[in-house]
Amino acid sequence: MSFLVRAVRESALWRSLFRQPYPTTSRTRALAVMNNVFLHLHPVRVKTHAVRYTYTFCLGGISFFLFLALTVTGVYLMFFYVPSINRAFQDIQTISNSVAFGDLIRNMHRWAAHLMVLTVFLHMIRVFYHGAYKPPREFNWAIGVLLLFSTLWLSFTGYLLPWDQIAFWAITVGTQMATYAPLASTESGFILLGGIEVGQETLIRFYVMHVIAFPLIAAILLVVHFWRIRKDGGISGPV
Amino acid sequence: MTIEKRPNATADKTAPSQAPQVPTIERGGGPKLPGPPGVPGTERFRLLAYVKQESMVRVDKRPDETVLTWPHLLRAEFLMASLITMLLVITSFFIQAPLEEMANAGNTPHVAKAPWYFLGLQEMLSYFNATVVGVLFPPLYFIGLMAIAYIDRSPYKAARDRKLVWIFFLCLMVGGLLVTFIGSFFRGPGWNWVWPWEGLFFTL
Ligand code: HEM
Numbered sequence: 001m002s003f004l005v006r007a008v009r010e011s012a013l014w015r016s017l018f019r020q021p022y023p024t025t026s027r028t029r030a031l032a033v034m035n036n037v038f039l040h041l042h043p044v045r046v047k048t049h050a051v052r053y054t055y056t057f058c059l060g061g062i063s064f065f066l067f068l069a070l071t072v073t074g075v076y077l078m079f080f081y082v083p084s085i086n087r088a089f090q091d092i093q094t095i096s097n098s099v100a101f102g103d104l105i106r107n108m109h110r111w112a113a114h115l116m117v118l119t120v121f122l123h124m125i126r127v128f129y130h131g132a133y134k135p136p137r138e139f140n141w142a143i144g145v146l147l148l149f150s151t152l153w154l155s156f157t158g159y160l161l162p163w164d165q166i167a168f169w170a171i172t173v174g175t176q177m178a179t180y181a182p183l184a185s186t187e188s189g190f191i192l193l194g195g196i197e198v199g200q201e202t203l204i205r206f207y208v209m210h211v212i213a214f215p216l217i218a219a220i221l222l223v224v225h226f227w228r229i230r231k232d233g234g235i236s237g238p239v
Numbered sequence: 240m241t242i243e244k245r246p247n248a249t250a251d252k253t254a255p256s257q258a259p260q261v262p263t264i265e266r267g268g269g270p271k272l273p274g275p276p277g278v279p280g281t282e283r284f285r286l287l288a289y290v291k292q293e294s295m296v297r298v299d300k301r302p303d304e305t306v307l308t309w310p311h312l313l314r315a316e317f318l319m320a321s322l323i324t325m326l327l328v329i330t331s332f333f334i335q336a337p338l339e340e341m342a343n344a345g346n347t348p349h350v351a352k353a354p355w356y357f358l359g360l361q362e363m364l365s366y367f368n369a370t371v372v373g374v375l376f377p378p379l380y381f382i383g384l385m386a387i388a389y390i391d392r393s394p395y396k397a398a399r400d401r402k403l404v405w406i407f408f409l410c411l412m413v414g415g416l417l418v419t420f421i422g423s424f425f426r427g428p429g430w431n432w433v434w435p436w437e438g439l440f441f442t443l
Contacts (some may be wrong), residue, residue: 034259043308065319133387
């Protein structure tokens, strides 16, 4: 057995993947964080209070994790969904009834989306409570507000996609708010909906915003958000 | 061919004539760290860079107590990721996402509600002029939130030192929560008041 483990560990494949043994010392642990592209989002050391669950309540981290989970489940749903008013509703039914794990994945996507709106709000409240928007973090707070907007907009555009009565009327009511603008009403409504009422043009617009435009925007904002946390000297506090 | 040896401050201490013209660090000022025992002239010095607060780059860096990211932070992240995944899978296993009949523009429901996070806005639309609330409020909300960080310049972080901004933010949050609740659970057909026990008009 140990011979096998050794053979694997000494194989060219293993050693090309992992440049060092399992980190057990301070030095190798530091290297593990620095040498991995994903882990090196983090600094090698973090403030002691920042890893306490009760400082951040992990709300930013949970929001980010939900964003990732939504990306993965969303990609799966995209395999089976066509943004056409003649097909969309049936595609959702097919996903629920006959696609392998389709129902579970759709439910996960929906509940994760609602939960993310909630955790992003709570994260903002936690940041406010700690006064963590104060210099040097003002800009990251502003980025955060843009992230809040992106999250809401991602959720809202996704809401139309099942093309059922809930979706249709929620988006009808939601977008009517924008058309109350005097003068600009027709234009702003037209830009949003691609027409004077919710229809095929709206569906394709919302679909594109939901699956590509806003995920990209949010991803870019997240990169800046995380970069700024480090450049601002790590998590704020301790209080 | 000869390879020219570059002058190196640390490599060749025995040839001072070739020493480079770089400013040398004054010895004896900073704390001395012991080098290998018994080897004179090998003391190591620690260099500190400092950033003036008035400079372009502001950092919030005081001596902190720190722990290693691996394992402390990564362990927490792994734990939370696992918990959230379990929560999601279990919830999704038992609670079905809603799906009604196919969209029909000709079949207006008794009450059309926006997604829950916009129900506060929809509720306020029933009180005020639609132009003001529907058009001006959303941009003002986001711009106002961003502006907090630029308007509130006091360095204090405890609640008792930031009463005004606290009250402002609290009003925004509690007010938002209140109208969202009313819009979600207390509004029925025709946007009329309905008690939750008389019927729920709310879908997620
Ligand atoms: C998609 C949404 C968001 C994600 C994924 C996200 C993620 C994170 C993460 C992982 C952190 C590290 C600390 C923590 O977990 O609390 C953080 C910190 C921070 N976030 Fe966000 N965030 C989001 C939205 C927001 C919003 C809406 C705001 C404020 C309006 C905001 C403002 C900040 C600030 C100022 C910090 C630094 C906090 C500190 O130093 O204590 N973020 N964010």
